[in-house]
Amino acid sequence: xxxxxxxxxxxxxxxxxxxxxxxxxxxxxxxxxxxxxxxxxxxxxxxxxxxxxxxxxxxxxxxxxxxxxxxxxxxxxxxxxxxxxxxxxxxxxxxxxxxxxxxxxxxxxxxxxxxxxxxxxxxxxxxxxxxxxxxxxxxxxxxxxxxxxxxxxxxxxxxxxxxxxxxxxxxxxxxxxxxxxxxxxxxxxxxxxxxxxxxxxxxxxxxxxxxxxxxxxxxxxxxxxxxxxxxxxxxxxxxxxxxxxxxxxxxxxxxxxxxxxxxxxxxxxxxxxxxxxxxxxxxxxxxxxxxxxxxxxxxxxxxxxxxxxxxxxxxxxxxxxxxxxxxxxxxxxxxxxxxxxxxxxxxxxxx
Numbered sequence: 001x002x003x004x005x006x007x008x009x010x011x012x013x014x015x016x017x018x019x020x021x022x023x024x025x026x027x028x029x030x031x032x033x034x035x036x037x038x039x040x041x042x043x044x045x046x047x048x049x050x051x052x053x054x055x056x057x058x059x060x061x062x063x064x065x066x067x068x069x070x071x072x073x074x075x076x077x078x079x080x081x082x083x084x085x086x087x088x089x090x091x092x093x094x095x096x097x098x099x100x101x102x103x104x105x106x107x108x109x110x111x112x113x114x115x116x117x118x119x120x121x122x123x124x125x126x127x128x129x130x131x132x133x134x135x136x137x138x139x140x141x142x143x144x145x146x147x148x149x150x151x152x153x154x155x156x157x158x159x160x161x162x163x164x165x166x167x168x169x170x171x172x173x174x175x176x177x178x179x180x181x182x183x184x185x186x187x188x189x190x191x192x193x194x195x196x197x198x199x200x201x202x203x204x205x206x207x208x209x210x211x212x213x214x215x216x217x218x219x220x221x222x223x224x225x226x227x228x229x230x231x232x233x234x235x236x237x238x239x240x241x242x243x244x245x246x247x248x249x250x251x252x253x254x255x256x257x258x259x260x261x262x263x264x265x266x267x268x269x270x271x272x273x274x275x276x277x278x279x280x281x282x283x284x285x286x287x288x289x290x291x292x293x294x295x296x297x298x299x300x301x302x303x304x305x306x307x308x309x310x311x312x313x314x315x316x317x318x319x320x321x322x323x324x325x326x327x328x329x330x331x332x333x334x335x336x337x338x339x340x341x342x343x344x345x346x347x348x349x350x351x
Contacts, residue, residue, distance in 0.1 A: 002030060004051045007316055008069045008095075010034040010086065011076025012052070013041055016100060016129075020075055020309050021048055027313035034065050035076065057085040066093045071319045073128065073312060074099040079106035087124060091116055096123045096319050100308060102131030104179045107216040108186065114328035123324040125331065128315045129308030130301065131213045133331045134340050135229075135283050136221055138299045138348070139214065141337035142287045143222040145351065146295050149287040152224040154214050155198035155207050157232040158281030158304065179211040181219055181227040198230060200282040201298060206233045217330045224287065271305070279303035280345075295351050302345040310343055 009024070011017040012033035021044060024031050033052040035041040045052035055065035057076075062085065066072060072095055076082045079101035087110055090097040101107055107126045117124045127136060135154050143149050177188025189209065197204035212229035219227055281301050288294040301307050315331060318324075325334050332339065340346055 002049075004032050005029045005320065006068060006070045007031045007320060008034045008053070008065060008072040010055075010065075010072055010074050011082075012044055013037055014075060014077070016305065016308065017075040018044060019305055020073065020312060021050065023306075023309040024050075024313060027317060029313060029316065031073070031316075032065075032069070034072075057082055062086070062089040063093055066090065066095045069093075069095050071096040071098060071316060073316055074101075077101075077103075079103045083107075083110055087113055090122055090124070091120050094120060094122060096125075096324055098125045098128045098312070098315060098319065100129040100131065100312060101126050102213040104186065104211050104213060104215045107213055111216065111220065111328045118327040121326045123319065123326055123329055123334075125315065125319075125329045125334070127213050127217050127330060128312040130281065130304040130311070131308075132217045133311040133315075134281075134299050134301050134307075134346070135214050135285070136217055136330050136332040137337045137340040138283055138285045138297055139218045139224075139287070140221045140332040141348075141350065142285050142295050142297050143224060144337065146287050146289055146293060149222070149224050149289050151226040151286075151288045152218055152222065153196075153198075153228050153230065153286040153288075154212070154218070155200065155230045155232070155284040156212070156281065157200040157205065157283075158279065158301075159231060176211075178209050179215050180209060180229075181215050181225065184219070184225040186215060194228070195233070196230060198232075198284050200232065200284055201300075207231060208233045220328065221330045221333045222287075276303045276305055281307070297351065298349040299340070300345075300347045300349075301340075301343075307343070307345075311340070314343070 009020055009031040012021050013035045033045050033050050034055055036056050038054040041052050041054055053065040055061040066089055074086050080103055083106045087097055110124050110126055139152055178191050179186050179188055194209040196207055198207050207230035209228055210231045214229050215227050281304050283299045285297045
């Protein structure tokens, strides 16, 4: 077996983890695969000819799995339950941390370890995939053109396909407030209470505010105090909003969460390659200052799952080359707003 890259891909048996493992070779990488289910992990590793290490997120096994690694790419969700154990292990072992989290609260909890990470010389970089590389780069690029911007609005289109893991994350938030940022603070608003129209390139489309990673990451990148993120109100999202309005209190109970978990288990692991083929996503961004000046931009990317693999491995290669900055970081803050433009299929419409 060829030598392994000193990077642990943790969560390699999940839908996105498997995509990442299969895509690694295209980027000249041979990650060590990590996860909790030894049998499933061994099967994936054997299929790809990669080394694997079984480790739970508790106890010394995680430190052992990180032995000899320079970085970990953390793809095991829900990140609300998995991020901090991995971050703590990385801080203990001096290993750089990257994840694919799109969860506001989970990212904020990682951000709280900024000072410790700086002391240890460890980078903690959240949002290495579609969440949040393109939106982070677009937001920072616009913010730099309008110094003193006070409000940032992001809109996302192209999320019709969803994996079982993402569905579990949505289910976990059932009955809970939508998170936005006001006056530099994360606050909650009722689900479905904030809607607006955004133009993704074919005229205005109805959108609804969602809890999205950029509420945390765009603040770290730009310093803008008021941030809202919207998603095009596709039918599945409208149904989720209706369920939240009518059954939110029930769905947030242990029994309701159990029912949602059973529904998720019956869901396919994720979209097939044929379903993903040819799809695109579009992100729009608006920044506004206190005088009412407003700038708008738009960014088009390939479909979200494949693009997440592309950006995550590109970031991993930078980290393995020690192109890092210690502490809590975001992709655009470290590698600049032009970083996303290096990838095929990305088109930016910018002032």
